[in-house]
Amino acid sequence: MLFQKLLTTGIAHQSFSVTNKVRMMNLIGVITTLVSGLYTFAYAFVLDNISVALINCVFTLAYVVTLVFNYFQAFRGGKIWFFVTLMLHLVVCTNLYVTNATGFHLYFFLVPTGVFLLFELREKTEKVTLSLIALVLYFYCENTLNPAPLIELSDSFNHILYQSVVLVIMLEVILVLTLFANEIEANELKLTKQATTDALTGLSNRHAFFEHGSSLLESTKHLNRPLTIILVDIDHFKRINDQHGHFVGDLCLTQVTKLMAAQKREQDMLARIGGEEFAIILPDTTLSEANNIAEQMRITISQHRIPLVGEQHLHCTVSFGIASKSNDASTLKEVLVHADKALYLAKELGRNRVQIFQSPSDS
Numbered sequence: 001m002l003f004q005k006l007l008t009t010g011i012a013h014q015s016f017s018v019t020n021k022v023r024m025m026n027l028i029g030v031i032t033t034l035v036s037g038l039y040t041f042a043y044a045f046v047l048d049n050i051s052v053a054l055i056n057c058v059f060t061l062a063y064v065v066t067l068v069f070n071y072f073q074a075f076r077g078g079k080i081w082f083f084v085t086l087m088l089h090l091v092v093c094t095n096l097y098v099t100n101a102t103g104f105h106l107y108f109f110l111v112p113t114g115v116f117l118l119f120e121l122r123e124k125t126e127k128v129t130l131s132l133i134a135l136v137l138y139f140y141c142e143n144t145l146n147p148a149p150l151i152e153l154s155d156s157f158n159h160i161l162y163q164s165v166v167l168v169i170m171l172e173v174i175l176v177l178t179l180f181a182n183e184i185e186a187n188e189l190k191l192t193k194q195a196t197t198d199a200l201t202g203l204s205n206r207h208a209f210f211e212h213g214s215s216l217l218e219s220t221k222h223l224n225r226p227l228t229i230i231l232v233d234i235d236h237f238k239r240i241n242d243q244h245g246h247f248v249g250d251l252c253l254t255q256v257t258k259l260m261a262a263q264k265r266e267q268d269m270l271a272r273i274g275g276e277e278f279a280i281i282l283p284d285t286t287l288s289e290a291n292n293i294a295e296q297m298r299i300t301i302s303q304h305r306i307p308l309v310g311e312q313h314l315h316c317t318v319s320f321g322i323a324s325k326s327n328d329a330s331t332l333k334e335v336l337v338h339a340d341k342a343l344y345l346a347k348e349l350g351r352n353r354v355q356i357f358q359s360p361s362d363s
């Protein structure tokens with residue numbers, strides 16, 4: 001619970017791309033605070049050096065300040081504070097407390113990884129500067145021998161510390177990159193959903209309809225199976241908007257959607273392809289089967305009363321145009337043109353009706 005709260009510090013009212021990065025920064029801040037806290041504990045109680053433990057404690061608290069920056073949504077400040085504190089801490093560790101034999105300066109690897117992989121692509125100067133500083137400091141520490149460390153360690157203890165540093169770096173990189181990959185996948189799914197879904201009705205949008213419809217049509221061509229499309233248009237929708245307002249117009253759209261979604265079969269795809277225009281793709285369905293489905297939808301919608309404020313109700317009707325894949329219409333666009341012609345005729349003949357496309361050669 002507390003961990004979850006720490007991870008979500010400062011993310012309220014942020015866009016999801018900012019949210020992910022801040023969550024990642026919070027995670028790194030919490031892990032680094034814990035690791036630094038453990039070292040403080042070891043300096044105080046294992047190595048018995050209170051002054052080093054106190055200095056290290058100051059750095060541990062400095063890592064906590066990163067979360068305070070994020071709490072106040074000063075993310076950039078928090079990021080710079082964190083990396084500068086980390087770099088200063090590593091230089092002090094290697095050149096004051098102990099020697100470079102502990103390998104503490106290996107943590108510098110996390111700076112370029114952090115600033116390049118985990119944070120936004122903008123602010124390139126900042127990223128390059130921080131990473132270059134980390135690189136220079138790494139080689140500085142690697143080539144400096146601290147002749148009078150505050151803590152004298154045996155070779156075997158230095159070796160243990162070295163291995164613990166490598167282990168923590170590996171675990172941190174694995175953990176952070178795994179979370180990063182998960183976030184990317186989740187974002188991809190979210191973006192794909194947003195790009196293919198109509199926000200008002202939750203149906204597939206025009207783009208998704210054309211993608212799905214085209215591939216379905218191609219596959220039915222190979223298998224030589226029927227495919228039918230129904231175009232649906234709410235009657236006098238402009239009048240509904242004008243008389244009752246756009247809010248009621250939207251309500252009408254969502255109610256009609258619900259009624260049609262309840263009537264369609266599982267294999268059918270219902271999409272909103274325009275303002276008050278819908279389309280249904282019915283695989284393996286003949287014109288007469290599609291006609292039955294559309295007729296059922298028409299009756300249900302025409303009998304439905306949409307409750308408005310008080311005792312008022314809205315009654316709306318829809319018109320349907322139906323066409324199938326044929327020799328004259330082998331592409332999705334061509335089938336849609338036929339369905340649109342049938343829909344136009346349904347409107348001409350008085351609306352609230354289902355019309356099947358009649359090819360001139362049929363008559």
Ligand SMILES: Nc1nc2c(ncn2[C@@H]2O[C@H](COP(=O)(O)OP(=O)(O)OP(=O)(O)O)[C@@H](O)[C@H]2O)c(=O)[nH]1
Pocket residue numbers: 200233234235236237238239241245246247248249250253274275276347351
């Ligand atoms: N409330 C609401 N209205 C919309 C939306 N998208 C389009 N519209 C409205 O839908 C109306 C469509 O009207 P028209 O194309 O003239 O057709 P109609 O009034 O339905 O007439 P017929 O189709 O001939 O029966 C326009 O007034 C648009 O402003 C939407 O998302 N919400």
